[in-house]
Amino acid sequence: MGRAAAKYPDDTETAAFYALALAAAADPADKTYVDQLKAGAILEKLWEALPDHPGLAHYIIHSYDVPALASRALAAARRYARIAPSAPHALHMPSHTFTRLGYWQDSIGTNVLSAAAARKEGQLGEELHALDYQVYAYLQTGQDRAAKRVVDSLPQIAPRFDPNLVAGAAPGSAGVFALAAIPARYAMERGAWAAAAKLDVHASRFPFADAMTWFARAVGSARTKDVAAARAAIDELQKLTDSLTQAGERYWAEQVAIQRLDATAWLALAEAKPDEALSTMRTAAEREDATEKSAITPGPLAPARELLGEMLLQLKQPKPALAEFEATLAREPNRFRALSGAATAALQAGDRARQLIKICARADVPARADLTAARRIAMRTSK
Template sequence: MISLHAFLRQVLPIGIAMAMTIGSLSAHEVQGPSPSAGLGALVFPTSANSHEAQAQFERAALLLHLFEYEDAAAAFIKAQSLEPDFVMAVWGEAMTHNHPLWNQLDEEAGRKALRKLGEAPAERAKKAKTAREKDYLSAVEILYSGSGNKVERDARYDKAMQAMATKYPDDDQAQLFHALALEGRSEGVRNVPDYLQAAAIAERMFRRNPQNPGAAHYWIHGMDDPEHAAGAIEAARALSKIAPDAGHAQHMTSHIFIALGLWDDLIQANEEAVRVVYAHARERGKPEVHCFHYNEWLLYGYFQQGRRREANALLLSCKRTGDAGLKATGGKEAATLADRFHDSLPTMRATTVIESGDWNGAAVQLAADHHDGDYSNAVAVFASGYAAAQRDDFAQATESLQALSRIVDATSPDGEAMQLLDYLTILRDDLDGAIAFRRGDVDAAIQRVGRAATRMDMLAFDFGPPVTIKPPRELLGEILLASGKPDDAAEEFRKSLKAAPNRALSLLGLARAEDALKDHAAAASTYAKLLKIWHRADNDLPAMQEARQYMAR
């Protein structure tokens, strides 16, 4: 484990207090963090002459730090309307089209924004009124006007932001955008040293201004894996309070909660996130759709707590409101909604199938439109095939396996989704092993699922619910336990829990393996942990009755 304190010793000294003017480069004297209702507060001086434009710019910058990109772009554009040739507002608009932690870059939209200042970088640079603003503009030009592919440009952009952070040690935003560039230069795949260095920078900025949402946000992102998450629990507890009006701020806290298996906190965070999102949708006259990222996490959290009825209701609500939303919208908005809906619904359906263990239930029967060849199609096929295997419908299970194999064969390594092919291969091997086991070929099942588990272990950790829907270590543990090998099974469940702490199905498997090993004290402890997690579970949850009966004995 790489210590956060080791990186703290490497980062730049704090320098002078943020209440002092950053150089003499701004038309606005810096008195302290400027707040924006519900979004936090920051210090981000510019050469703007209009106080109204500066206030709008600062609000936009807060939204940018919160990854509320659409709202941030609108606010930066509003700032431009209040002050013509507002270089930093154009810089900000261009920044909203770069989503580094999602490995997304809309190059055409970014170039279009920058062209507001002129056709060529040199022409645009002349509009900058200070050396600092010219440096900000020069850095973002790398993303949209530079040579080389995205990976090369991201690396150069990170170097540019590192240089800015060094040149302007009292500019908190330069430090934070350097932290974000560090996290983004690995193209959405966790690079632990870079992430920890970014977390150290963000924590330092948090100490200087605990109301800056970017500080808490990037600190969380830098440590949202099980090995390091405890080091960012302070940021997780703070972010939702810093920016109560930002849905992403409410959700983002759950990156730490899921890495630590804190299901009460995860559910509360995502229930609050969707509340904010729904309220904003209503304000804008847009459809309220109960799908997408925050609801995917909420659904998973409900299942961990044994709240199957609420989880199933959320899935069906996703389907109902998604269909209604598509009917109520048109044009480009409808196309965007359709893409998001057809990605989210299959994921929520697959999660429901695996977590509920209901192999003939409503989720299995649910029609989920999907796109040929992409991940959402793969998880839909996997869920159908896995359920079919569990009910010994080998014809459908084999058909699903063949379809999944075709998806794998048609997928090439992708620089924009660097681990996608690995995830698809793990899905295929998991399903292949599950079918083999149900057919009675235990050796083949162990070999195929073991291969999936080894592949998964080699990948960079991906935050959130299991990307492959059914963790291969957990599936391997279940196969070994059912095959009379409880010692090996217990080891697999422990490995699964290391990657996904307090995951209910892995805890349940571990308790059963410990009981089979006659380690009744350990089994009782694990069942007790499950009962604590299930304090709001459905009363008829079979596994909860099993745990209660064991504890009674």
């Protein structure tokens, strides 16, 4: 594509596809983001001349879909849905940027529209992809009942969904991933560890999707001290890692390997091995720091540094716990559990508690226990 772009420097579409290729091929371990920045520069120049070109807005969002660059895509995200208001994927794409920035109500709004448009067009994979992002945002704002309605809708969608029949822009794997991720998110984001441990596994031809359920089961079992079940789920994660490695899926093999480390750390804690647990959890966090999330997902079921912070809190180490929660928030702004953890851990917890209360303005009543605790902290620190 680079040669084609050089040969036809005045061709907008060639330049746009070259930029998209740069962004798509970028090394997730490269934290200088050289390819993403190069792609974005090409696209932004084109977009200045063609602000209603839907492809340019779309590709800008993809190019800057990393925490350090997401704010650069905000103008494109705000405009894209207006450019193509009846296209399900165009309605969904702004939420990639909104998610990166922690703009949860914006993400909910655009994904509600996207899912409805996809449903109307019979694009079930696209609908499921939008629902995954939608549920993620609901759960960050304490709107658990709204998230539960989506969870409860999945049994009606799943039998009609054929991942081999791609009707929209989202690949079939995105729908399979969403079917596994949504119930796992609903359990883990609320700290419903017993429910996470009992999630049903629906095997697919996408090991990285299956890993979402096994990861939730592993962590849920470990945190309810069901050591045997945790170990069995961790063994399944190892099998999935091996399968992905053998298939040459290096990126996803690493993601599942990180999940396995997370779960192994919590198993060690359940077995009263705190030093081993912390060491393993730190290794997982370092490996996760070195990579990036896929566009198929709004975010991990549980960021490794957030899990490390929660572990440190359990071990009565609030100062290092706070550092881990703050590191999580730098990468995943406005995450409920990271804000809640920071509010609990901080010596001056009021600021983070008030931030959590603000993003949860539409939270359910009665609220999660974490949110109720944050309100108490905010009241104490405001006196």
